[in-house]
Amino acid sequence: MEAKEIYERLEKQFPGKVGGFKGDVPEPYCIAEAQAVVDVCRFLRDDPQLNFEVLSDLTALDWPKDEKIQVVYHLYSYSQRHAIVVKVDLPRDNPKVTTLEGVWKVANWFEREVFDLFGVVFEGHSDLRRIMLPEDWVGHPLRKDYVEQEEYDGISTQRAPLVEKLLR
Amino acid sequence: MNVPAQSLSPGFHTEDMTISVGPQHPSTHGVLRFVVKTDGEVIGEAIPDVGYLHRSIEKIGEKVTWHGYVPYTDRADYLAAMFANQGFCMAAERLGGVEVTRRGEFCRVIACELNRIASHLISVGTFGQDIGAITPFVHALRERESINNLMEEICGARLTYNYIRIGGVGYDILPETCGRITEFLDHFEPIVDEYNRLLSYNKIFIKRLAGVAVVSREDALSYNLVGPNLRGAGIKWDIRRDIPYSVYPELEFDVPVGTGHVGTLGDSYDRYWVRIRELQQSCKILRQCLKMLPTGPAIAKVPRKFKPPAGECYVRVEAPRGDMGFYVVSDGSEYPYRVRIRTGSFAAMAIIDKLSKGIMVADLIALIGSLDVDAPEIDR
Numbered sequence: 163m164e165a166k167e168i169y170e171r172l173e174k175q176f177p178g179k180v181g182g183f184k185g186d187v188p189e190p191y192c193i194a195e196a197q198a199v200v201d202v203c204r205f206l207r208d209d210p211q212l213n214f215e216v217l218s219d220l221t222a223l224d225w226p227k228d229e230k231i232q233v234v235y236h237l238y239s240y241s242q243r244h245a246i247v248v249k250v251d252l253p254r255d256n257p258k259v260t261t262l263e264g265v266w267k268v269a270n271w272f273e274r275e276v277f278d279l280f281g282v283v284f285e286g287h288s289d290l291r292r293i294m295l296p297e298d299w300v301g302h303p304l305r306k307d308y309v310e311q312e313e314y315d316g317i318s319t320q321r322a323p324l325v326e327k328l329l330r
Numbered sequence: 331m332n333v334p335a336q337s338l339s340p341g342f343h344t345e346d347m348t349i350s351v352g353p354q355h356p357s358t359h360g361v362l363r364f365v366v367k368t369d370g371e372v373i374g375e376a377i378p379d380v381g382y383l384h385r386s387i388e389k390i391g392e393k394v395t396w397h398g399y400v401p402y403t404d405r406a407d408y409l410a411a412m413f414a415n416q417g418f419c420m421a422a423e424r425l426g427g428v429e430v431t432r433r434g435e436f437c438r439v440i441a442c443e444l445n446r447i448a449s450h451l452i453s454v455g456t457f458g459q460d461i462g463a464i465t466p467f468v469h470a471l472r473e474r475e476s477i478n479n480l481m482e483e484i485c486g487a488r489l490t491y492n493y494i495r496i497g498g499v500g501y502d503i504l505p506e507t508c509g510r511i512t513e514f515l516d517h518f519e520p521i522v523d524e525y526n527r528l529l530s531y532n533k534i535f536i537k538r539l540a541g542v543a544v545v546s547r548e549d550a551l552s553y554n555l556v557g558p559n560l561r562g563a564g565i566k567w568d569i570r571r572d573i574p575y576s577v578y579p580e581l582e583f584d585v586p587v588g589t590g591h592v593g594t595l596g597d598s599y600d601r602y603w604v605r606i607r608e609l610q611q612s613c614k615i616l617r618q619c620l621k622m623l624p625t626g627p628a629i630a631k632v633p634r635k636f637k638p639p640a641g642e643c644y645v646r647v648e649a650p651r652g653d654m655g656f657y658v659v660s661d662g663s664e665y666p667y668r669v670r671i672r673t674g675s676f677a678a679m680a681i682i683d684k685l686s687k688g689i690m691v692a693d694l695i696a697l698i699g700s701l702d703v704d705a706p707e708i709d710r
Contacts, residue, residue, distance in 0.1 A: 223667075240565070267549075
């Protein structure tokens, strides 16, 4: 099914909750409301003609200019061989969205990664802990305005001072 | 499995044990750790703890130029660096509208399939070693060494190749090298049967794997397993065949899937057996490519200051550990706005938590080996 048809079905099912469709790009996408994303995804998975069995990727984009963080869901259907990208816009100062764990189980780990690196909180997540970085790390590195802490656990994260110290 | 208290003599009791497997355990294929709660030999749960090899490759992507990022992609999965090179370059080409030369495409496929054989050899060899068969590991590494030599001839590096560039490949494959690749294939194809006699048909090996850690079709989809792990669960899906890229549509090859012929469909043996058969398919692809290799330039002219227009794309390549996705966003500047690498091992790690419930400690090692998880690829 073409991305446009997928979007039209979505729009019919969830009037006013999905929008911003863009079809003339390599990866056609639409934007869903944060509250509706679980229902939208469940519909995309369960509808026999859409049948999106897998969540290929879940990640986020930081747009400090627009004051928003976008969570991006890449869906694919092996049986129907079509793809769609669903995006959710969240406010940058308090990004919160419901977890997709109940729809695709792999979302558990993907969401942990996004929480760790972007600071997006997934409500209802069973195990929302940092995954890549240590528990006591400060900040979310993939945000555009992230400033690295000068030292962690007494170890300097700066390279230059260390070299200077050794040269002395 | 708790023994009722009244059946024990007074003063005796059973207790769950928490052990830490890793981070430097040889069977963890890199640096990763499991916190395993066991009741005797039976695992209650194995909680994976990853992140030891996190090198923030995605963040680096935002700080270096498009051409400059290619060597970093090598490090995402050092056992299969070629595929990460290719994934990123394909994404950049799609965004920038660069056409890859035909010879470049063939050079890419040749390099990639050699790399796939090398990666599968490591996977198969270490898998045997993990569960107690040391000899096959030595045999596998011996063959991998010849591939490393060939790679050195092709691109000057043995592990982190930085061979595939935006628009084609860095160096052309010379006719002498083609001859040596053919020689290697003549030598290697019978060796696969040797592995089968040594390992695959070994009764002990089969008993250790048949019916262990079965991945059902539903779980494979829900956890988004990819590559040999997905095919091991009986789902015939290969990016090279189903979402074709490069020159794969012109090549003939089969997609092996799990059959459950020694145990249950989707067990550890099926995943292993898919990899062994993929070795043969890669040889088949290589022979065709060497025959079809056209003349012409190996790389297209790409401006040094590569600035693709603003946009985003998601590119999939079939790496040895499955569908490797590159989600690359450009804002029209000299630097990528965001590079996201979605790797096969990441999702494979997520399923271990579920599969490990109720299996023996020794089977956990077999499970990790059969999923072929690779720590650098998980953490990136």
